[in-house]
Amino acid sequence: MQTSDNSRHDGAGPDPLALDVRKSAILNAVVTEYIGSAQPVGSQHVMDAPGVSVSSATIRADMAALERDGYLAQPHTSAGRIPTDKGYRFFVDHLGGPGALDPVGRQQVRQFFDHAHGEIELMLEKTSGLLADLTDCTAMVVGPSHELATLRSVQLVGLGPRLALLVVVLADGAVQKQSIDLAEDVDEGRLADAARCLAAHSLGRALSQIDATLVTTGDPATDAVVSVGVDALRHLGSAEAGDQLFVGGSSHMAAAFDAVDTVRSVLTILEQQLVVVTLLRDVLDRGLSVAIGTEHGVEPLASCAIVVMPVSVDGEVTGTIGLLGPTRMNYPLALAAAQVVGNRLGQRLSESRR
Amino acid sequence: MQTSDNSRHDGAGPDPLALDVRKSAILNAVVTEYIGSAQPVGSQHVMDAPGVSVSSATIRADMAALERDGYLAQPHTSAGRIPTDKGYRFFVDHLGGPGALDPVGRQQVRQFFDHAHGEIELMLEKTSGLLADLTDCTAMVVGPSHELATLRSVQLVGLGPRLALLVVVLADGAVQKQSIDLAEDVDEGRLADAARCLAAHSLGRALSQIDATLVTTGDPATDAVVSVGVDALRHLGSAEAGDQLFVGGSSHMAAAFDAVDTVRSVLTILEQQLVVVTLLRDVLDRGLSVAIGTEHGVEPLASCAIVVMPVSVDGEVTGTIGLLGPTRMNYPLALAAAQVVGNRLGQRLSESRR
DNA sequence: GTTGGCACTCCATTCTACTGAGTGCTGACC
DNA sequence: GGTCAGCACTCAGTAGAATGGAGTGCCAAC
Numbered sequence: 001m002q003t004s005d006n007s008r009h010d011g012a013g014p015d016p017l018a019l020d021v022r023k024s025a026i027l028n029a030v031v032t033e034y035i036g037s038a039q040p041v042g043s044q045h046v047m048d049a050p051g052v053s054v055s056s057a058t059i060r061a062d063m064a065a066l067e068r069d070g071y072l073a074q075p076h077t078s079a080g081r082i083p084t085d086k087g088y089r090f091f092v093d094h095l096g097g098p099g100a101l102d103p104v105g106r107q108q109v110r111q112f113f114d115h116a117h118g119e120i121e122l123m124l125e126k127t128s129g130l131l132a133d134l135t136d137c138t139a140m141v142v143g144p145s146h147e148l149a150t151l152r153s154v155q156l157v158g159l160g161p162r163l164a165l166l167v168v169v170l171a172d173g174a175v176q177k178q179s180i181d182l183a184e185d186v187d188e189g190r191l192a193d194a195a196r197c198l199a200a201h202s203l204g205r206a207l208s209q210i211d212a213t214l215v216t217t218g219d220p221a222t223d224a225v226v227s228v229g230v231d232a233l234r235h236l237g238s239a240e241a242g243d244q245l246f247v248g249g250s251s252h253m254a255a256a257f258d259a260v261d262t263v264r265s266v267l268t269i270l271e272q273q274l275v276v277v278t279l280l281r282d283v284l285d286r287g288l289s290v291a292i293g294t295e296h297g298v299e300p301l302a303s304c305a306i307v308v309m310p311v312s313v314d315g316e317v318t319g320t321i322g323l324l325g326p327t328r329m330n331y332p333l334a335l336a337a338a339q340v341v342g343n344r345l346g347q348r349l350s351e352s353r354r
Numbered sequence: 355m356q357t358s359d360n361s362r363h364d365g366a367g368p369d370p371l372a373l374d375v376r377k378s379a380i381l382n383a384v385v386t387e388y389i390g391s392a393q394p395v396g397s398q399h400v401m402d403a404p405g406v407s408v409s410s411a412t413i414r415a416d417m418a419a420l421e422r423d424g425y426l427a428q429p430h431t432s433a434g435r436i437p438t439d440k441g442y443r444f445f446v447d448h449l450g451g452p453g454a455l456d457p458v459g460r461q462q463v464r465q466f467f468d469h470a471h472g473e474i475e476l477m478l479e480k481t482s483g484l485l486a487d488l489t490d491c492t493a494m495v496v497g498p499s500h501e502l503a504t505l506r507s508v509q510l511v512g513l514g515p516r517l518a519l520l521v522v523v524l525a526d527g528a529v530q531k532q533s534i535d536l537a538e539d540v541d542e543g544r545l546a547d548a549a550r551c552l553a554a555h556s557l558g559r560a561l562s563q564i565d566a567t568l569v570t571t572g573d574p575a576t577d578a579v580v581s582v583g584v585d586a587l588r589h590l591g592s593a594e595a596g597d598q599l600f601v602g603g604s605s606h607m608a609a610a611f612d613a614v615d616t617v618r619s620v621l622t623i624l625e626q627q628l629v630v631v632t633l634l635r636d637v638l639d640r641g642l643s644v645a646i647g648t649e650h651g652v653e654p655l656a657s658c659a660i661v662v663m664p665v666s667v668d669g670e671v672t673g674t675i676g677l678l679g680p681t682r683m684n685y686p687l688a689l690a691a692a693q694v695v696g697n698r699l700g701q702r703l704s705e706s707r708r
Numbered sequence: 709g710t711t712g713g714c715a716c717t718c719c720a721t722t723c724t725a726c727t728g729a730g731t732g733c734t735g736a737c738c
Numbered sequence: 739g740g741t742c743a744g745c746a747c748t749c750a751g752t753a754g755a756a757t758g759g760a761g762t763g764c765c766a767a768c
Contacts, residue, residue: 042730055742060731078730078748118533129625153511157523167521167529169511175521175531177473250604251621260614267605271483396761409711414762432717432761711768722757731748737741 019066024095025051026062027071031083031091035328040080085293085327088305092290092331099332101340105134113344120173120349125246127321127345132249134337136256137307137325138270142277143244144311144318144349146174147208147237154202156195156229161185164225166232170207172313172349178232186225193217194225198233201226207237245273256326257303265300270324280322283308289335293327305329309338313349321345373420378449379405380416381425385437385445389682394434439647439681442659446644446685453686455694459488467698474527474703479600481675481699486603488691490610491661491679492624496631497598498665498672498703500528501562501591508556510549510583515539518579520586524561526667526703532586540579547571548579552587555580561591599627610680611657619654624678634676637662643689647681659683663692667703675699 019027029049033041043056043063052059063081066072071087074080083091101109112130116123124141131139149170157165162182169175186194194217201215210233216223247270254263269275279298283291283306292305305327311319321342323334373381383403387395397413400406406413417435420426425441428434437445455463466484470477478495485493503524511519516536523529540548548571555569564587570577601624608617623629633652637645637660646659659681665673675696677688 040730044730054740056730057732057742057744058740061741064732074731076749077732078728079750080730119531152513153509153521155507155509155521155523157507159506159525159527165523165527165529167507167509167523169509169519169521169531171513173513173519173531173533175519175529177523177527177529179472179527249625251618251625254608254614254618254621258614260608260612260617263614263617264605264608267608271603271605394761398761408709410761411711411713411763412709415710418763428762430718431763432759433719434761709768711766713766714764715762716764717760717762719760720758722755724755725753727750727752729748729750731746733745733747734743736743738739 019069019071019090022052022054023062023066024090025049026059027066027083027087027090028095030063030066030072030081031087031095034082035330038328040075040082042080045080083328085295088292088327088331089290089295092292092335096332099330099336101134101333101336105337106340108134109340109344113348116348121244121246123348124244125248127341128246128248130248131321131323131337131341132252134341135323135325135330135334136249136252137323137329137334138250138253139248140270140276140280140320140322140324141246141248142280142320142322143246144172144313145243146170146172146176148206148313148316148318149174150204150206151202154195154199154229154233156180156191156198156225158186158188158191164191166229166236168207168233168236176236178236180228180232182228183224184221186221190219190222190225193219193222194229197222197226198229201230202233207233210234210237243273243277245277247276253324256329262303266304266324269298269300276322279306280308280320283322284310284320290331303327305331307331307334307338309335309342311342311349312346319345319349373423373425373444376406376408377416377420378444379403380413381420381437381441381444382449384417384426384435385441385449388436389684392682394429394436396434399434437682439649442646442681442685443644443649446646446689450686453688453690455488455687455690459691460694462488463694463698467702470702475598475600477702478598479602481695482600482602484602485675485677485691485695486606488695489677489679489684489688490603490606491677491683491688492604492607493602494624494630494634494674494676494678495600495602496634496674496676497600498526498667499597500524500526500530502560502667502670502672503528504558504560505556508549508553508583508587510534510545510552510579512540512542512545518545520583520590522561522587522590530590532590534582534586536582537578538575540575544573544576544579547573547576548583551576551580552583555584556587561587564588564591597627597631599631601630607678610683616657620658620678623652623654630676633660634662634674637676638664638674644685657681659685661685661688661692663689663696665696665703666700673699673703 026046029046029052030041033045043059046052046059047056070084072081073084124143128139128141149172152171153169155167159165164180164182166178166180197215197217202210215226250270253266257263279296283296290307294302304324307323309321310317311321321338323338380400383400384395387399397410400413401410424438425444426435427438478497482493482495503526506525507523509521513519518534518536520532520534551569551571556564569580604624607620611617633650637650644661648656658678661677663675664671665675675692677692
């Protein structure tokens with residue numbers, strides 16, 4: 001855990017390497033408390049926290065300093081403090097500890113993956129449900145792209161006079177299809193010929209490795225079919241066709257906010273698959289595992305935080321899992337859950353690939 | 355429109371055939387107004403409504419009667435009236451008129467289906483989005499069951515030493531898969547043999563027509579594979595594997611209620627595919643096209659209404675579309691939208707079947 | 709049967725006062 | 739110089755009282 005490398009992208013405070021130890025403890029206490037209670041935290045409460053053994057007056061002085069430096073904010077005078085995005089960021093980067101699933105959760109994960117079987121889509125969907133249950137967040141699972149999986153079967157099935165279906169089976173068990181419009185009527189025999197030719201051209205290779213070199217069978221009409229077939233294959237290999245998004249536990253967003261407007265705007269975002277997938281990829285590309293508040297660019301999610309975790313299949317990062325919650329989400333838990341589930345999912349997918 | 359046959363399942367009022375014409379007009383006005391404003395409607399406002407040309411005092415008397423008969427309710431004395439479930443029911447059955455999409459909406463539908471193409475799942479998903487947009491409700495689309503589509507292709511693809519994938523292509527373009535655990539190692543040749551045998555046994559029939567009769571190839575090891583293959587086919591044909599649910603516009607539920615708890619519980623229901631599918635089927639089976647409030651048995655949805663519409667493919671009812679909104683949803687619009695979209699979707703699917 | 713008039717109800721809003729959690733400051737202490 | 743107790747102050751939240759107004763039910767008259 002502890003993504004100790006990222007952050008430090010804003011040169012705001014005069015402190016490149018953080019807070020003195022007591023201020024850290026106080027910030028830690030405020031964040032932890034606020035995550036639990038969703039109520040502004042006063043100096044009185046912080047006194048009880050471990051690692052802080054000074055009077056409330058001293059704590060107040062430190063909290064004022066933390067506010068000056070942008071780690072804390074006050075909803076109004078005479079209220080307690082709540083963490084700012086910067087405060088959460090520091091918490092995630094330097095405090096908060098590794099975090100771990102409770103035994104029940106760990107048991108749940110183990111059980112899930114022991115019994116997980118069947119089609120990959122179903123498993124990914126259920127994984128999103130599992131993650132959501134574990135963390136009380138909304139979980140997003142982007143299926144591994146199949147660019148690297150090798151082709152195990154290529155088939156052309158005629159559906160209508162000029163309509164055929166290209167059906168591809170990949171080594172990881174994914175089945176993809178693409179309907180093909182044919183320029184002229186093609187009978188079953190010719191389709192079969194074309195399919196055989198396509199198979200010879202592509203079997204054992206990954207979808208992304210299919211090149212556009214001409215393949216000829218000697219028969220021009222069959223060649224035409226093969227040609228559109230190759231195009232279809234390459235289309236399947238392209239990114240746009242691949243990403244499947246599974247969202248689980250969106251109801252948790254309704255529990256996280258009490259402003260119904262916020263809920264609506266967050267749900268609206270979640271309905272836009274492309275936005276979500278892009279968002280996750282973006283955060284990952286920037287080397288972050290957590291994006292808090294406005295750190296990701298999506299305004300409607302300004303009061304949310306995102307935890308992302310890559311899913312590696314055979315050492316290659318292909319899938320992504322993400323957790324979406326309010327900025328006052330339980331980061332250590334979310335990170336732990338995402339990591340555990342991400343790892344196990346990756347293992348699982350690696351196994352079924354070979 | 356106008357499902358003038360259902361209802362009359364509770365013998366509450368002494369009126370088997372309803373309200374005198376003015377009371378109907380008043381009820382109509384109250385419902386219409388309340389759907390628009392979400393505010394209790396007073397006698398003063400009803401005066402302006404068409405078909406009602408009496409004084410507010412008379413209207414008050416009628417409204418009192420309507421309340422006595424259970425069509426209206428009063429949040430408190432000295433407030434206006436709001437419709438009860440029974441009031442909505444009467445509105446839907448006898449008032450409200452046919453309802454129609456506005457030109458913009460109709461244009462949207464036309465454009466959608468003119469440009470709809472590609473894989474069926476994608477189309478259904480987008481259809482749910484369309485419906486949600488048109489009606490400001492949450493749309494549910496249950497994909498047509500493939501029980502009736504005939505098999506066009508059956509294939510077995512080896513994925514691992516004892517793992518194979520059964521891939522089935524149906525005449526409607528659906529591709530289904532089912533992983534198969536084999537008792538012992540089976541080489542590609544034997545898989546191909548078994549697949550050929552399965553094909554001979556099942557091609558041209560519908561999934562639901564696959565019977566369990568023994569098929570023999572002469573080779574016991576191959577027969578074993580065929581046997582699990584037949585089981586897998588029959589499993590695909592069974593209801594449990596078939597229903598795909600697409601939910602669109604769940605964010606509209608957050609806009610419909612201002613109690614965040616309600617939103618959460620509704621979303622929780624929507625996450626349970628099985629519950630939703632069962633609910634829709636249930637309402638449809640009871641011959642209703644609208645289920646209001648507690649008419650369906652799902653308590654968390656007591657403040658919601660559901661509009662369902664069957665989707666007929668080649669005259670056979672196979673799919674379902676549903677709209678979920680608050681009980682004060684715009685029924686005429688929802689019914690119109692569901693009918694138009696349902697029809698066009700059915701047509702579309704029928705076309706691509708042959 | 710319908711209507712205008714009238715007394716009544718009660719939610720919603722506003723205002724006030726009050727409480728209490730929490731702060732910032734200051735002067736004393738170690 | 740950092741720490742701490744004490745104190746004055748602030749201000750959201752709550753409760754209670756007053757007000758306004760939308761709406762009702764009833765009744766006598768048409």
